[in-house]
Amino acid sequence: MSMVVDRRDLDFVLFELLEVEKLVEHSRFATYDRATIGQMLDAAQQIAEERFLPIAAELDADEPVFRDGKVVMPASAGAALQAYAEAGFFALPFAEDIGGLGAPWFLNTAVVGMFSTANVALTNYAFLTIAAANLLDTFGSGALKSVFLPPMLAGRWFGTMCLSETQAGSSLGDIRTIATPRADGLYAIKGSKMWISGGEHELSENIVHMVLAKIPGGPPGTKGISLFVVPKRKVGEDGSVGGANNVALAGLNHKMGQRACTNCLLNFGEAGECVGYLVGEPHRGIEYMFHMMNEARIAVGHAAAMTALAGYLYSANYARTRTQGRSLEQKNPASPQVPIIQHADVRRMLLAQKAAVEGAQALCLYCATLVDELAVSTDERRSDELAGLLGLLTPVVKSWPSEHCLEANKWAIQILGGYGYTRDYPVERLYRDNRLNHIHEGTFGIQGLDLVGRKVLRDKGEALFRFVEQMRQTAAEAARIAGLEEEARVLSVSLDALQAATRALIRSADFARQLANATVYLDAFGHVVIGWIWLRQAIVAARALVDNGGSEVDRAFYDGKLVTCRYFARHEMPLAQARLALCGSLDDSCLAAPVEMFGG
């Protein structure tokens, strides 16, 4: 079995649950059908298994170091990314007229997902390049695009996102990097950027930094931030690569996990002029960045889910083969030991992982199809609805996997016991890798503020209540299916709790109390959404079992969906209900906690 994907489950989500064959009927995706999607997934799976997975432990143990002015890391890293490039995956989601493969975003997500499962740290270089190219493609001038996009889509130049500074992480309005206009229309960039993933390395011919900076004289705060393309090496109008552009590596951060991906403190313009190209209009940098935020945050949540998938696949395989202990009925201590998957508590830990991983994956891919639907929508009202739904789900899809798929990685370690705690097995690395996802692309707390402040309060819950109705339709549908009545009821009750909590939040006039409940609300809302997508999976599975028993393997697969939906409804949904009740009370225990009680 593969350790980078459960293809049966991925196919189920894409073709049975999300029915992407209908989506790719759109002319935009004319070259894609079930067969070509399958071929693309096959190709990705093969490269992920053969080139990315085998070097994950090595790149973790032998992390990049800064030596003689260069970042040094094992050569296998560059070779693996080269294979990714040669397969055309850097070009996958881009339009054909700019040299892309015109794939829908969900397919890019699924492809990147296999690489993330195999080796999430290495995959970051590719993901960041695609994200940078996407930003440039959307907001850059024709001249900028013609120079920068072709080598990025070919995987010859990599990209980064340079937002944070040491004094400005969550608080982007406080950045200090300056972009001074030059006579030739370009800008001189000066300042330091922190936490830059892929900020320096020798893996590509050039690095294209997408840099947020302030043009002197602009408005204060986030409204005075502009976006620039700043290459590591100077670039001629013909796309030729020249000398250094004075982007200096000031230091590598030594991370707990995701070590194969360099994380850098970069100094721009310290030793000489550093040239930047303005993207779009001045002072609109934050707006541009946020425009790409949905995709970026889906990607982070998806990476969290895929890191947990790796742990789930590995620990399930281990549980089938590792023998320890005996069944409860077996009283003879001399009888052979049984595979630990026979123990109910080991299956509990597998169910917890499966529920988190497959729930999160389904949600991430669902959101990716919303990106595609929005991209091809021509109906303004439908576009507004899609944008509203995507905006609402973005903090969930970013945060829920970061929280609960990390928890899944914890259980993967637990199933391996002492072995799982050693670096001879991958599960401890996966746990370390996954811990990052709650921090980058906006922390858990920031996502909560986004959800409650921007997505729920601002439209008085309109998008949320519309989505609740959509989820209620699923509950109503499930209520009519034999065997799903109880799970349907649990979703309905949870939706009642969600609505009540949301109404209470909206009714309150106390902004501080509203926001003080934001993170708990986000987490509980996420649970309800995951419970909903599990019920959708269960409906599809139940129908498949009725329509067509299929092979024994297929029946086990669909049964697994029903069992996991039931598990989530029983074990997890009541926790969401409890948390929603808390939010509905406009709890002030954190808000009112005096600073002095924490010592100092």
Added chain:
Amino acid sequence: MSMVVDRRDLDFVLFELLEVEKLVEHSRFATYDRATIGQMLDAAQQIAEERFLPIAAELDADEPVFRDGKVVMPASAGAALQAYAEAGFFALPFAEDIGGLGAPWFLNTAVVGMFSTANVALTNYAFLTIAAANLLDTFGSGALKSVFLPPMLAGRWFGTMCLSETQAGSSLGDIRTIATPRADGLYAIKGSKMWISGGEHELSENIVHMVLAKIPGGPPGTKGISLFVVPKRKVGEDGSVGGANNVALAGLNHKMGQRACTNCLLNFGEAGECVGYLVGEPHRGIEYMFHMMNEARIAVGHAAAMTALAGYLYSANYARTRTQGRSLEQKNPASPQVPIIQHADVRRMLLAQKAAVEGAQALCLYCATLVDELAVSTDERRSDELAGLLGLLTPVVKSWPSEHCLEANKWAIQILGGYGYTRDYPVERLYRDNRLNHIHEGTFGIQGLDLVGRKVLRDKGEALFRFVEQMRQTAAEAARIAGLEEEARVLSVSLDALQAATRALIRSADFARQLANATVYLDAFGHVVIGWIWLRQAIVAARALVDNGGSEVDRAFYDGKLVTCRYFARHEMPLAQARLALCGSLDDSCLAAPVEMFGG
């Protein structure tokens, strides 16, 4: 402020909550009073701060390696343990007639706790030595004790516990190490032991392994296991250290955390005869080991709590000094940033940590006082009750901190953001260190089976229901205190849920279903117990505020106890109620999950 202890809180727990001054009035502890306890804590704090804390990061980065037949690690490790020995702490909990300092177990726990907060991996060497000496002291012959105990109590010889083998971790009955009787009454030990913490090193003159092995011809399973003392170097009757005893290091395990403590695969008797001394009677090894289990498991839970305390102290300090963002009212982006502790969600993460850490510490120290009370009790009925309560709480005190104080360490990282994810700050190491505690000394699942199988079902809930009555008295007491009515009500409702779930479990005749709910039941029971001990803390704090306003600092401290009790009652107790309802339904979703659904 100290980063190894919150002395105000420790003093509160010992003297105000647990009233240990009454306990040490017993003649057994005649040399201890509040002043001498304080001096001992002062001495421990100083050595922990000066010798253990500063080298924690170094020992993690520069982990022990096996080179030229020896384990090599930084010299600072040995020097720190030497300081621990010179202060007399190896001898602390032992009776004065064998060279100990006669301290109560709670004091030993508090002392070890400061070292665990500073450097849990290094402290393991001391803790394991004390545990091995304790075992020998309780069950060894006078001759064995006279040879082995003096150097162990002096910290010149260290100790280990050798239970697991590669094929037998949780399933101890399946060990294969053999002890063959020799003509001289000693035994020849042959076999391999896995996961042996402190199994090999050059930190002490000798290593005293406490080894479980089977004497040929004995009964199968756990009933045929005996306990042996097996020294690394041969020992003369006069206590002199001779040549090697054929205990060979076959390999060091490379752990995710707790790296300063070697973890070994040891081969006994591979290259020549390895001599062991039988402890007590043959075939009673498991019984002896389990006799010491309460203390050992309290120690693991306490180590988990202390590792989280380290993260809490560090992140609280960080939150007071790191500036980022502005208050909700401040609309001017040019105004100065505020310390992040001003943000409600940061205080939520601090409250979550404080609730877990101080709740767990109070419970661990409470259980340690039960060990002391049991040791001095002369009333058989009271002893039975104490033993029942301690047995009931042991799986809780081991597991709850392993789960929820690990979670606390997760929030400590989150407060530091990207910085917290780097090895330049201690919080990621603490998270890695703490992940071990759910695995060793019996996994989470094993603790659940112990609680439900042995401690609840076997006596039909007698000990549990007696403890519920004790907790109800706390609720009744709190209900009469202004400001605690709601928290008292929450505990009462939770106790109702606990009783109902327990009755349902007991009523069921289905052993498989009973045990399939064991881990969830354990976790929920733990929550109720922690909620109870928080209410006890709140009662003491509320009275202190009424009786005596104290200084402003004191008022902030007591207010903090009230706020945290409220936080736990509101945010956490409803989760326990939901989980107890699940257990009460004799949920079979994990038990019934078919093995095939997990692929393969």
